[in-house]
Amino acid sequence: MIEAQDLVKRFRDKTRGEVRAVDHVSFRCRPGEIFGLLGANGAGKTTTLRILATILTPSEGTAVVAGYDVKKEPQKVRTSVGFLSTATALYGRLSAQEMVEYFGRLHGLDEPTLRQRINAIFGRLEMDDFRERRCDKLSNGMKQKVSIARTLVHDPSVMIFDEPTVGLDVMAARTIVGFIRECRDRGKTVIFSTHVMSEVEKLCDRIGIIHDGRLLAEGTLADLRQRFGKQDLEDIFVEVVEQ
Amino acid sequence: MSLRNIGIVYRKELVDSLRDRRTLISMTAVPLLLMPLLTIGLGVVMVRQVGQAREEIPKVMILGGEDSPNLRAELAKLEGVQIVPQARDYAEEISSKQIRAAVEIPAGFDAKLAAGEPMSVKIYMYEGELRSGFGADRMQKFFRDLRERAIRERLEARQLPESLIRPFDIMQQNVAPPEKVGGAILGGLVPYFVILLCLTGAMYPAMDLTAGEKERGTIETILCSPVSRTHLVLGKFLMVLTASVATAVLSIISMTVSFVVGKKLLQGVGSGAAGQILQITMTGKAILSVFVMVLPLAVLFSAALLAISLFAKSFKEAQSYISPLMIVVVLPAVAAVLPGVELNTTLALLPVLNTSLVSKEIMTGTYHWKYIALIFTSSCIYAAAAIAIAVKLFQREDVLFRT
Numbered sequence: 001m002i003e004a005q006d007l008v009k010r011f012r013d014k015t016r017g018e019v020r021a022v023d024h025v026s027f028r029c030r031p032g033e034i035f036g037l038l039g040a041n042g043a044g045k046t047t048t049l050r051i052l053a054t055i056l057t058p059s060e061g062t063a064v065v066a067g068y069d070v071k072k073e074p075q076k077v078r079t080s081v082g083f084l085s086t087a088t089a090l091y092g093r094l095s096a097q098e099m100v101e102y103f104g105r106l107h108g109l110d111e112p113t114l115r116q117r118i119n120a121i122f123g124r125l126e127m128d129d130f131r132e133r134r135c136d137k138l139s140n141g142m143k144q145k146v147s148i149a150r151t152l153v154h155d156p157s158v159m160i161f162d163e164p165t166v167g168l169d170v171m172a173a174r175t176i177v178g179f180i181r182e183c184r185d186r187g188k189t190v191i192f193s194t195h196v197m198s199e200v201e202k203l204c205d206r207i208g209i210i211h212d213g214r215l216l217a218e219g220t221l222a223d224l225r226q227r228f229g230k231q232d233l234e235d236i237f238v239e240v241v242e243q
Numbered sequence: 244m245s246l247r248n249i250g251i252v253y254r255k256e257l258v259d260s261l262r263d264r265r266t267l268i269s270m271t272a273v274p275l276l277l278m279p280l281l282t283i284g285l286g287v288v289m290v291r292q293v294g295q296a297r298e299e300i301p302k303v304m305i306l307g308g309e310d311s312p313n314l315r316a317e318l319a320k321l322e323g324v325q326i327v328p329q330a331r332d333y334a335e336e337i338s339s340k341q342i343r344a345a346v347e348i349p350a351g352f353d354a355k356l357a358a359g360e361p362m363s364v365k366i367y368m369y370e371g372e373l374r375s376g377f378g379a380d381r382m383q384k385f386f387r388d389l390r391e392r393a394i395r396e397r398l399e400a401r402q403l404p405e406s407l408i409r410p411f412d413i414m415q416q417n418v419a420p421p422e423k424v425g426g427a428i429l430g431g432l433v434p435y436f437v438i439l440l441c442l443t444g445a446m447y448p449a450m451d452l453t454a455g456e457k458e459r460g461t462i463e464t465i466l467c468s469p470v471s472r473t474h475l476v477l478g479k480f481l482m483v484l485t486a487s488v489a490t491a492v493l494s495i496i497s498m499t500v501s502f503v504v505g506k507k508l509l510q511g512v513g514s515g516a517a518g519q520i521l522q523i524t525m526t527g528k529a530i531l532s533v534f535v536m537v538l539p540l541a542v543l544f545s546a547a548l549l550a551i552s553l554f555a556k557s558f559k560e561a562q563s564y565i566s567p568l569m570i571v572v573v574l575p576a577v578a579a580v581l582p583g584v585e586l587n588t589t590l591a592l593l594p595v596l597n598t599s600l601v602s603k604e605i606m607t608g609t610y611h612w613k614y615i616a617l618i619f620t621s622s623c624i625y626a627a628a629a630i631a632i633a634v635k636l637f638q639r640e641d642v643l644f645r646t
Contacts, residue, residue, distance in 0.1 A: 011641075050463075053467045054467075055463060055467055056640055056644075057640065075469050075471060076469075078467060078468060078469040079469045083467035085463065088460065088461075088464040089459050089460035089461045090461070090464070091255075091259060091461055091464075093262040093263060094258070094259060098255075098258070103468055105251045106248065106252075106468040106469060108469070
């Protein structure tokens with residue numbers, strides 16, 4: 001479960017002064033549900049998700065992730081969260097297996113459990129052929145699989161995806177989309193940010209439209225269609241943003 | 244504080260760094276190649292050059308002296324010098340190294356010498372040029388001997404004792420043991436190189452583990468793991484310190500081996516300055532003491548480099564921040580090598596310079612325990628402050644996500 005409560009994030013910018021990247025954002029995402037955060041570049045999606053993953057601390061408000069407060073127990077939040085974004089790169093000089101092992105150990109897994117988890121994940125994602133290969137020698141698709149394995153190794157109950165398909169080819173993007181669906185089917189709480197309308201339509205159970213750091217609309221796709229009297233999500237998005 | 248987590252981060256960084264060619268080069272190749280090159284290579288080249296210059300028979304031009312057949316005859320008999328015919332452009336010939344020196348004989352040399360009239364002989368040479376110096380030295384010795392002989396003959400003719408013009412002799416004798424004499428020559432250089440390599444060894448990994456991570460996008464990956472930022476920075480710091488200490492240890496080993504080998508190689512050809520260097524003995528105690536004194540400095544360098552590099556957005560930016568630091572370290576290290584710079588309480592509190600100065604003393608076998616304690620303690624305090632700053636910076640979002 002994710003419960004964001006009045007989240008605010010302020011930054012100090014040399015030219016613009018104080019900037020509110022996230023401005024009183026509240027929403028809820030339940031287990032077995034995919035919540036899509038839809039917004040243009042610079043809308044505040046990444047900052048919101050970084051707060052939920054405790055990479056950033058909120059200036060005001062808080063969020064409860066998997067039962068832990070992001071401000072009070074950030075380390076416990078991180079043990080329950082799998083975070084994947086295009087910015088979360090791999091250590092190029094480590095092999096695929098070493099990369100996943102490293103994060104498993106940091107999550108406190110003992111060696112027998114770690115071995116068992118790695119074997120299971122590598123088998124499921126068909127990664128056995130390149131488990132010993134260095135990450136900088138892998139194709140983009142293989143790299144994405146290693147990133148997925150890294151986020152899964154500690155079996156988190158909450159998954160956070162920050163524009164995970166940006167810059168990926170069709171096949172690699174399909175792997176990610178399939179993986180996100182699988183997470184929901186396994187009962188995990190999934191939050192997913194994107195600016196690609198088709199991905200939202202395909203994947204999300206509930207949608208939040210974010211603009212200028214504020215969450216302007218929230219609901220299921222059917223709710224939003226009914227509320228704005230439009231079928232196309234892009235039209236709905238434009239209307240919400242322009243209001 | 245979880246030592247387990249620090250250990251996990253450290254082990255990963257160690258494996259990662261050992262697979263990085265650039266880290267390996269800065270950590271191992273530089274000390275292992277630089278030291279033998281400096282000690283054996285330069286030593287052998289220097290001794291060979293001096294030896295060859297000594298063996299050369301210098302060409303010397305005699306200007307004038309046609310009216311002094313006695314002097315001419317003496318000069319003709321002079322061994323180890325090749326007298327060349329007189330030419331007008333003797334200065335040009337010396338400058339272009341065609342001849343090594345020229346001697347201007349005053350008119351009527353023989354007659355004036357016999358009459359006891361004052362006169363001066365001029366020797367022209369190329370200042371600072373080794374072979375010209377040897378040629379000029381030989382000519383100076385010839386004329387000094389001639390003058391001494393003339394004085395003796397004049398005293399004998401007047402039946403006067405030699406003590407009339409030389410009432411007493413002055414003798415200078417060294418009482419310092421050979422290792423102290425050698426240490427004074429090389430003592431400043433050894434810690435200088437160790438300190439410098441300590442810094443260069445830590446530079447690359449410090450940049451790679453901070454600015455490099457930002458550039459490659461792995462900083463966000465690691466920040467979403469449950470490891471605390473304090474553990475993360477301490478694990479990284481230990482890796483940078485390992486590289487720094489490894490570079491220092493390798494440079495000390497390489498220096499000792501090069502010194503022993505160099506000593507053997509130079510033994511046959513050594514004389515003069517080389518002879519003095521050959522007397523240096525690098526004792527295990529001195530080497531160990533220098534290493535212990537350099538250790539807190541390695542901690543200071545590692546933490547400071549880590550903190551500075553963390554500010555940078557990219558590897559390139561980190562390089563531009565760190566390059567000026569080289570000067571900040573090199574200047575005090577060089578100042579310690581300069582003759583006349585002695586340890587005092589104020590200098591004992593200046594980082595880098597204090598370690599360099601005390602190490603110089605240790606190399607000569609002098610242990611000022613008061614200063615050693617003060618320097619070690621102050622260096623430890625600076626090192627602890629640098630670690631605290633690095634840890635604090637790692638908590639700051641505006642530093643980690645600087646755009």
